[in-house]
Amino acid sequence: MDWQKExxxxxxxxxxxxxxxxxxxxxxxHDGGRYTIRERIAKLVDPGTFHELGKIAGRAVYDxxxxxxxxxxxxxxxxxxxxxxxxxxVGGDDxxxxxxxxxxxxxxxxxxxxxxxxxxxxxxxxLVEGSGGGGSVKTIETTGRANVPAVDGWEWVVANMGTIPxxxxxxxxxAGLGAAHLAAAHYSIMIKEKSALFVAGPPVxxxxxxxxxxxxxxxxxxxxxxxxxDDAVDTEEEAFARARRFLSYLPSSIDELPARGPQTDDSExxxxxxxxxxxxxxxxxxxxxxxxxxxxxxxxFFEISPLYGGAIVTGLARLDGWPVALMASDPFFYGGAxxxxxxxxxxxxxxxxxxxxxxxxxxxxxxxxxxxxxxEQTGTIKQxxxxxxxxxxxxxxxxxxxxxxxxxxxxxxxxxxxxYCTRYAWPSGRWGSLPLEGGIEAAYRAELNAAAxxxxxxxxxxxxxxxxxxxxxxxxxxxxxxxxxxxxxRPLLCEFADRAAPLRRPxxxxxxxxx
Numbered sequence: 318m319d320w321q322k323e324x325x326x327x328x329x330x331x332x333x334x335x336x337x338x339x340x341x342x343x344x345x346x347h348d349g350g351r352y353t354i355r356e357r358i359a360k361l362v363d364p365g366t367f368h369e370l371g372k373i374a375g376r377a378v379y380d381x382x383x384x385x386x387x388x389x390x391x392x393x394x395x396x397x398x399x400x401x402x403x404x405x406x407v408g409g410d411d412x413x414x415x416x417x418x419x420x421x422x423x424x425x426x427x428x429x430x431x432x433x434x435x436x437x438x439x440x441x442x443x444l445v446e447g448s449g450g451g452g453s454v455k456t457i458e459t460t461g462r463a464n465v466p467a468v469d470g471w472e473w474v475v476a477n478m479g480t481i482p483x484x485x486x487x488x489x490x491x492a493g494l495g496a497a498h499l500a501a502a503h504y505s506i507m508i509k510e511k512s513a514l515f516v517a518g519p520p521v522x523x524x525x526x527x528x529x530x531x532x533x534x535x536x537x538x539x540x541x542x543x544x545x546x547d548d549a550v551d552t553e554e555e556a557f558a559r560a561r562r563f564l565s566y567l568p569s570s571i572d573e574l575p576a577r578g579p580q581t582d583d584s585e586x587x588x589x590x591x592x593x594x595x596x597x598x599x600x601x602x603x604x605x606x607x608x609x610x611x612x613x614x615x616x617x618f619f620e621i622s623p624l625y626g627g628a629i630v631t632g633l634a635r636l637d638g639w640p641v642a643l644m645a646s647d648p649f650f651y652g653g654a655x656x657x658x659x660x661x662x663x664x665x666x667x668x669x670x671x672x673x674x675x676x677x678x679x680x681x682x683x684x685x686x687x688x689x690x691x692x693e694q695t696g697t698i699k700q701x702x703x704x705x706x707x708x709x710x711x712x713x714x715x716x717x718x719x720x721x722x723x724x725x726x727x728x729x730x731x732x733x734x735x736x737y738c739t740r741y742a743w744p745s746g747r748w749g750s751l752p753l754e755g756g757i758e759a760a761y762r763a764e765l766n767a768a769a770x771x772x773x774x775x776x777x778x779x780x781x782x783x784x785x786x787x788x789x790x791x792x793x794x795x796x797x798x799x800x801x802x803x804x805x806x807r808p809l810l811c812e813f814a815d816r817a818a819p820l821r822r823p824x825x826x827x828x829x830x831x832x
Contacts (some may be wrong), residue, residue, distance in 0.1 A: 338413030409444025479829025
């Protein structure tokens with residue numbers, strides 16, 4: 318009278334699902350230095366917390382008595398779990414079953430994974446390997462027809478980018494729709510030497526006459542510099558740790574606020590060396606990342622996209638425990654001038670901060686947009702307009718610290734000019750419509766041509782204008798609100814974070830982030 322027979326059948330099917338693509342294909346996965354999807358999930362989430370959905374979904378073969386004779390599980394595994402005690406949704410591709418292609422998956426699992434994360438307001442972590450639900454040439458043979466391309470369920474990916482944190486890990490070769498899922502994330506990561514990302518792999522590309530290895534076509538260095546992926550590490554364990562850390566700065570959804578972390582660093586700490594961090598010679602660069610590390614809570618800076626748009630450093634950090642989005646100019650790249658890819662990086666990062674209610678801190682040293690033929694050919698001004706518009710659309714609290722240069726239109730984009738911005742300047746601050754260097758000869762051409770000694774006249778004009786450009790002259794007319802001792806910067810930033818915290822508001826942004 319009980320249901321033991323049915324329970325035995327259920328356990329049998331679950332055991333078959335746990336075999337994945339079979340012993341031989343699991344061995345190949347391990348021989349390639351990669352974990353299986355179930356091993357990955359176990360290493361990523363808190364022990365014993367993974368609750369799988371659709372475990373026994375797959376393709377079954379029955380005999381003439383309708384008894385199960387063979388079972389191949391779907392190559393997508395997903396469910397609920399916790400990460401550092403926080404509920405999440407996690408889903409990943411099983412490369413041991415048809416390389417993660419559409420031939421062996423069930424679209425309903427992919428779609429429910431995305432929809433569950435959206436409707437339950439839980440962060441989503443996607444573990445991507447293979448085509449991630451995309452197609453295969455063999456699909457024609459297995460289905461008996463050619464499909465008209467469609468991406469069923471992509472609307473949930475778009476919705477999730479504006480609703481919940483979406484993290485994607487590329488853990489092997491990723492192509493097609495899998496590549497799209499890896500790129501459509503707030504934070505994405507690859508494994509050096511083991512991951513590759515491309516629209517189409519080397520065999521397909523070779524037909525164009527380009528014979529390339531996986532790394533030559535879509536290795537981590539290529540994709541990080543292209544901005545398609547944010548980060549790369551040496552091992553899968555490091556990737557799991559990075560994913561967990563990224564989520565620690567964000568709320569579970571737009572309906573919550575980022576939680577305050579531990580207050581382990583003195584908010585009044587002053588770093589004496591900041592007093593001499595900026596060279597008097599404006600042609601000399603300095604190490605901005607060291608300044609960032611000195612100002613934020615110790616060991617709290619989490620950089621994002623370090624190889625893309627190098628003139629801007631972006632990342633998440635904490636100030637007196639409060640999570641903030643931090644941007645900082647890097648003078649080692651074009652003196653901090655904004656290139657087209659820098660503008661795209663700024664736009665995306667500012668949208669991330671706006672979507673998840675993170676106050677923004679910007680350490681500014683921007684001499685303007687990059688000039689020259691390359692800048693014009695890459696549409697720098699168009700991308701710059703988009704970045705500026707993203708900044709002007711922000712409503713989160715904003716603090717700008719002018720470290721050195723602020724020139725031109727790009728320099729003006731150090732804050733939302735239509736809203737209040739907490740702003741400070743270091744004594745090394747320099748600003749104007751354009752830098753004096755290179756502009757004096759054009760503006761004073763007639764005067765220089767008429768001079769008995771043009772070099773002496775140029776030096777005289779430079780000295781006169783340099784004195785007029787003093788930040789103290791600007792402070793006299795309140796064009797800059799406050800010039801501070803660089804050593805006081807951390808206490809003031811911590812004060813900003815403390816005062817910004819109650820101003821944050823949960824809810825959707827008027828300009829949600831897109832993939």
